[in-house]
Amino acid sequence: MRHETRATAGVLYLVATPIGNLGDLVFRAVEVLKAVDVIACEDTRHSRPLLDHYGIGKPLLALHEHNEDAISSRLVDRLLSGETVALISDAGTPLINDPGFPLVRRAREAGIRVSPIPGPCALIAALCASGMPGHRFAYEGFPPRKSQARKALFESLKDEPRTLIFYESSHRVEETLRDAAEIFPHTRRVVIARELTKRYETLVETQIGEAALILAADPEMRLGEFVLLIEGAGDRSTADELTHEQVRVLKLLLTENSLKTAVRLTVDISGARRELAYQAALRLSKEEADQSSV
DSSP states (O other): OOOOOOTTSOEEEEEOBOSSOGGGSOHHHHHHHHHSSEEEESOHHHHHHHHHHTTOOOOEEEOOTTTHHHHHHHHHHHHHTTOOEEEOOSSBSTTSSSSOHHHHHHHHHTTOEEEEEOOOOHHHHHHHHHOSOOSSEEEOOSOOSSHHHHHHHHHHHTTOOSEEEEEEOTTTHHHHHHHHHHHSOTTOEEEEEESTTSTTOEEEEEEHHHHHHHHHHOGGGGSSOEEEEEOOTTOOTTSSSOOHHHHHHHHHHHTTSOHHHHHHHHHHHHOOOHHHHHHHHHHHHHHHHHHHHO
């Protein structure tokens, strides 16, 4: 049972931190981190240099995958007593492939206010700069470590129409791209984003069949932290026909809207080319009329 927010309880702030460039910590985040009673972080040794850079001397408490159940209970007790707590991860937005879910869940169940302080997020930064469709995407986190499990995951996503986004480490990125090339069509577009916001920031667009070869040919490309973006199945917003997903959206909209409105909404929702959506709408409307006259 979820309780109403308690007026006497403290606030749990989820504070996004830089993914590379220290200058990306937002003003509000600095203010919050200076004001809270305690900061929970993955690794105190990693977070302290960032906090020192901004003159933030608050106590740190380690919260990571091995202790988060116990530490979450302690922090909820402190929050209920009126203290304020900030949760940060080593880099980026808390809970995105980082610890913190049990703490947020327990805080909300206890009626404690949870307040997000938005900021850097590697998957969003990569998506925005990739040139891939961003109106619908599927974030899959880190692929499995073992090749067989990776291939099974890719097989399950092969027909996914949305842009696929993965994180990957430098130790496995080349192998992961080789496995992807065995499952996805070789001409499927992929963007390799590495070291975002850092000195050697790189975004390379290529085809799945060529991606691993690019890394193999350049040792520098195998260094750093990676975001991999794979084009969705049948994503043909610039081709000569609508995708199955775009046609499905158009059909649904035509049942409740005029042709003109259905076309406009299909373009807005799916990114379809307007002239293709219009022609498809005319064809679908004619087919419906022909069936009705039979």
